[in-house]
Amino acid sequence: MKAIVLKTHGGVENFELREVPDPEIGKNEVLVQIKACSFNPADYQIRQGGPETNMVSSMILGRDLSGIVLKTGKKVNSLKAGDEVMAYSSIMGSNGSNAELIALPANILGKKPKNLSWSQAAAIPVVGLTALQTIKQTNLKPEQNIFITGGSGGVGSFFIKLAQHFRINNIITTAGSEKSKEYLIDLGLKAEQIIDYRQEDLVRKILELNADKYFDVCIDFVGGNISEIAAGVLKIKGTFVDIPFLTTSTARTILFNKSATVQNIAIYSNALTEEAELRNQFSENLNILSQLFEQEVLEPLPVNEIGDFSVKTVQTGHTLLEQNAMKGKLVMRIN
Known part of the structure; x- marks a missing residue:
């Protein structure tokens, strides 16, 4: 797969596009084709080497995403190939969401609201x-x-x-x-x-x-x-x-x-444990939000699609957030 990789912590010039191995899934995980991802302040803070840096194992950044399930692990019954989902990957994914693919535990994924676009859904999880x-x-x-x-x-x-x-x-x-x-x-x-x-x-x-x-x-x-x-x-x-x-x-x-x-x-706190009850709250809460959007209790967040999958788009997203110059949730389209 292709991914935007951070070579070293520091400025936005340290991002580069690379071909990297596709992630492999475990028995309780799913492989997701990412359709859109959004940017959050934590992204540039991690890029700079901020407080959450030591909790991130991949140099592929990004945590909000929407996409399609491509493959499921042997013990996954809640999802199937073709399901449209959204997720906050945090420290639980094989990599961040600035990539074409990601492997994630099935119990942190929520259903994408049917009435929202990929970009609108990718703007939901963190906020x-x-x-x-x-x-x-x-x-x-x-x-x-x-x-x-x-x-x-x-x-x-x-x-x-x-x-x-x-x-x-x-x-x-x-x-x-x-x-x-x-x-x-x-x-x-x-x-x-x-x-x-x-x-x-x-x-x-x-x-x-x-x-x-x-x-x-x-x-x-x-x-x-x-x-x-x-x-x-x-x-x-x-x-x-x-x-x-x-x-x-x-x-x-x-x-x-x-x-x-x-x-x-700290919404990532539940990711610091292997307790299923706490991990399941990611999926439960995302599905609550999904229902509220489908029932039109909640309206889609203002979304600013700043570009397609590229180093330039990631650099733009980080720069706008750092300068506090964004309008709406910043989103990158993928595939």
């Missing part, structure tokens, strides 16, 4: 699984007051739509432009649920939107300085949800002083 795990792991309830940073981002916007499905509507979030505010209103938020994070005295103004009450739950989808704001508006012994693992030392001090419960959301 969808992160949003759903956030709701499940933190046991969010409709009566709670929730503050989130970065609501117009990929995971943030997906979280808002999913939360609305579960009748979790007491949400206030940040926006940095009129365009972002309009997008959030299109998602179903009211203008009074959105605050411009560029203002001074932001903590006080956020609390004013919540009737001068501190929040039960604060979810940080961004990290950096805004994590300090999220920590600042959290109530004593409230729950702080860390998605990007980029909170500052000041934010961590505020959270410690408030005796906060900190929930870390």
